[in-house]
Amino acid sequence: MLTQKKPFFLGLNRGISEVFSGDPWFRSFYMEIAKLYGYPTSTAEDMSQRGKVLSTFATVNISLALEEHRMEWIPLWKDKVEVTPKLAEDFCRKIYSIRGEHIIPLFE
Numbered sequence: 001m002l003t004q005k006k007p008f009f010l011g012l013n014r015g016i017s018e019v020f021s022g023d024p025w026f027r028s029f030y031m032e033i034a035k036l037y038g039y040p041t042s043t044a045e046d047m048s049q050r051g052k053v054l055s056t057f058a059t060v061n062i063s064l065a066l067e068e069h070r071m072e073w074i075p076l077w078k079d080k081v082e083v084t085p086k087l088a089e090d091f092c093r094k095i096y097s098i099r100g101e102h103i104i105p106l107f108e
Contacts, residue, residue: 006031025077025080025083026077029073029076029077029083029088029091030062030066030084032083032084032085032087032088033062033088033091033092033103033104034055034058034059034062035085035088036085036088036089036091036092037058037102037103037104039054039055039057039058039104040054040055040058041055042055051086057104058104061103061105062103062104062106065095065099065103066083069095069098070093072091072098073091076091
């Protein structure tokens with residue numbers, strides 16, 4: 001029996017491109033998380049091969065964490081809480097306490 005795969009959604013948007021083009025709050029929140037970990041916020045920020053790899057690594061891990069822990073950030077999104085580095089840090093600490101691991105694991 002074939003089962004249909006659930007489409008991948010990042011937040012309320014289908015995929016990363018919709019997020020970055022359609023939701024300024026989410027885009028800012030996402031970028032603050034990347035900055036918190038010291039990763040490029042996009043491949044355009046660092047055009048080197050290393051920068052592209054790091055940006056992609058961050059994008060995948062942040063995307064998976066935000067999708068997995070939607071109930072943790074959706075109230076912030078609904079209330080349009082101001083996105084600050086502290087908000088991103090508090091969110092990442094909360095996710096660490098739930099998972100026991102960072103949103104972006106060590107890149108080895």
